[in-house]
Amino acid sequence: MKLPKKNYVAKREKKTTSKATGKIVKIAVFSVMGAVCLSAALSVTALTKTVKITDGENTTVINTMNLDQNAILEQAGVELGDNDKVVLTETSGNGVEVSIMRAFNVNLEADGDVKSVVFSEGTVADALKAANIKVNASDSVTPSAGTTLEPDMKIKIKRxxxxxxxxxxxxxxxxxxxxxxxxxxxxxxxxxxxxxxxxxxxxxxxxxxxxxxxxRITYKTVQSKKAIAFKEVEKKTDKLYTGETEVQTDGSNGTKLITSQETYVNGKLTSTKKISEKTTKKAVNKVTLVGTAKRPEPAQEEIASESSSTSGENYFNKNAADSASFSSNAAEQTFTDMNGNTIKYLRSYTGSGTAYYAPAGSSTASGRPAQPGNVAVNPNLIPYGSKLYIVSNDGQVCYGYATAADTGGALFDGSAIVDLYYNTLGECTQFGRRDVTIYVIEEGDNAYVG
Missing domain, CATH: 3.10.20.90 (Phosphatidylinositol 3-kinase Catalytic Subunit; Chain A, domain 1)
Incomplete structure (x- = not known):
């Protein structure tokens, strides 16, 4: 049995309508869910901030919805020191900038003391205030008070x-x-x-x-001449009768050259001290012969007269010999050295002598080595390089031959005329200070030989 075709078609249309309705419902549900998700996403985006963190030369960028400073630094893995400073600034849009200023030491030197203070920012003036250092108007501060502080900056206050x-x-x-x-x-x-x-x-x-x-103290060396008075000497002779006298040698004054040091204080002469003296011309004593012979009896007058004539001739010859000996001594001044040799010398000085020593390898003012035989003098009196012979006036020390090589304050201020070099302090102590005579054998040229 065949079914009616019309009814069959109607059933197909009914089935098709039911399927279409289901698709519409599903689309509507999915649309609602998408809208909700989109709305949520837009809300999250709106609340999220982009944070730029600057830590010295390092820069870090993170996105976060948390605006708490500590939370931001923790999220970025940034740790702070006790005295570090953080500045958080919101920029346009969703941006945030975080600047970290690390603490550093600043050293301040004043009044012989150094103080250290900790700063993350500020000026030199801020550091002075923090260190409780008072600055007067006349004081100078380096760097200046308005200079920006930097790590390990050194600030000096000069009073x-x-x-x-x-x-x-x-x-x-x-x-x-x-x-x-x-x-x-x-x-x-x-x-x-x-x-x-x-x-x-x-x-x-x-x-x-x-x-x-x-x-202001200055010294001036001056020289002056002084007469040496001759002495009158009586010499007994049996060539003259008792009561008779005869001048054998006429007296004449000598001359000595005195070297002194004048001390001036602020241009005014305050003292004069004799450094040395030397004889430039010896005094000649007046020698008077005094007779000791008895007068003869009258009967022997003729014999006595003849005898007197012969004695006069002998006396004259003796006087001539004495005069020749003196002239020779005046022309050539000599002394006898430790070996018994007769040595000629140019001049001599008498005064106070001292002793000194120096470390091994030391040099003298003339460039010669400091060693025994090289002595210190006043080169204005005895030039460097002069050959000398030195003995103590008490006869206890014979320093012997030496060279003028060095000098010192005592030689210029006149407290000594020579400073003898020895190898040890013990030798210097043993010599101490004593009067000496310096014979100048050969004049030096004051040249530096170093």
Missing amino acids: WYTISINDAGKTVSKDVPEGTVAEALEFLGIKLSPTDKLNVKSDSKVEDNLKLKIN
Whole structure:
């Protein structure tokens, strides 16, 4: 049996309609779910921030929804020190900038002390305030107070003081930086010679209202001539009768050259000290013959007269011999050395002698080595290179032959005429200080031989 065709078609249409309705429902559900997901995604995007973290030369960028400073640094793996500083700034859009300023040390030097303070930012003025260092108007600060602080910066505060200086009688007031008196004088361009005197130690510290006094001391060597008075000597002779006298040698004064040192303080002569003296012309004593012979009896007058004539001739010859001997001594001055040799010399000096020693390898002022036989003198009196012979006046020490090679303050100020070199302190101590005679055998040329 065949079914009606119409009914069959109707059933197919009904089945097709039911399937279409199901598809529409599914599409609607999926649309709603997509919209919800999209809305959620847009909300997350809106809340997420891009954070740029600057830590010195290092830069890190992260995305986060957390705006807590510590949470941001923890997420970025950044650790802070105790004194580090963090600045968080929101920029346009979803941006955030985090700047980390690391703490560092700053050293401040003032009044002989060094203080250290910790800063992450600021100026020199901030560091001075933190270190509780007071700066006066006259003080100088390096770097300047407005300079930005940097790691391990060294800040120095130099104090200035007003001092009074009396230099050779003239007084001035000057401002000088902190330091020693020697540094203050150098700052002011005031030079001291080795002989100048300062009323305080040069290494003492400068302080406010310090009063300095400088005495300029100079020495001048002068020479003067002085007469040596002749002596009157009586000489007994049996060539003359008792009561008779006869001048055998006329007296004449000698001359000595006196070398002295004058001391001037601030241009004024304060003292004069004799350094040495030497005889340039010997005095000739007046010798008077005094008769001791008895007068003869009258009967023997003729014989006595003849005898007197013969004695006069003998006396004259003797007098001539004496005169010749003296002239020879005056022309050639000599002494006898330790070996018994007769040595000629140019001149001699008598005065105080001292002794010194020096470390091995030392040199003298003339460039010669410091060693026994090389002695210190005043080269204005005895030039370097002069050949000398030196003995003590008490006869206890014969230093012997020497060379003028060195000098020293005592030789210039006149407290000694020679400083003898020995190898050891013990030898110097044994010699001590004693009067000596220096014979100048050969004149030096004051040349430097180093």
